[in-house]
Amino acid sequence: MTETSPCLVCDLGDADIIQQTDNVVAAYYTNAIKHGHFIVAVKRHVPTFGDITPDEAAELLSVAQQLVKKSETLNAVEKHYLVAIGDVDAHFHIHCIPKLVDDPKLGPHVMSPNGWRGTLPARKEESVAEFVSTMKSV
Numbered sequence: 001m002t003e004t005s006p007c008l009v010c011d012l013g014d015a016d017i018i019q020q021t022d023n024v025v026a027a028y029y030t031n032a033i034k035h036g037h038f039i040v041a042v043k044r045h046v047p048t049f050g051d052i053t054p055d056e057a058a059e060l061l062s063v064a065q066q067l068v069k070k071s072e073t074l075n076a077v078e079k080h081y082l083v084a085i086g087d088v089d090a091h092f093h094i095h096c097i098p099k100l101v102d103d104p105k106l107g108p109h110v111m112s113p114n115g116w117r118g119t120l121p122a123r124k125e126e127s128v129a130e131f132v133s134t135m136k137s138v
């Protein structure tokens with residue numbers, strides 16, 4: 001089953017798998033940044049959100065929401081942060097990272113009152129207008 005090895009999803013061990021459906025698998029994340037950090041991934045080797053089918057997207061979000069709700073009830077989790085980066089792995093997946101009641105909020109570490117933290121190119125209004133126009137035209 002493994003086309004590229006090692007593979008985040010193809011190499012999952014049974015002990016880490018939380019739930020499987022026809023198209024997605026949910027598992028405790030191998031390199032969890034905190035307890036309860038799990039992923040929901042498509043089973044096919046399709047790396048980006050744009051590559052997965054609408055059925056896979058619906059199934060992925062449905063399973064993620066179901067497990068997030070369960071974790072929030074069973075583990076006294078306030079909420080989950082959902083993250084999809086996809087720079088490395090062959091399977092599109094989202095990370096579901098729990099935030100406990102006493103955990104600091106993640107937002108201020110990512111966003112500042114003036115926008116995204118870090119160095120980004122200056123916003124060009126004509127580029128924004130072009131992007132929005134293009135997106136609306138489809």
Ligand SMILES: [Zn+2]
Pocket residue numbers: 001002003004007008009010011045090091
């Ligand atoms: Zn794989």
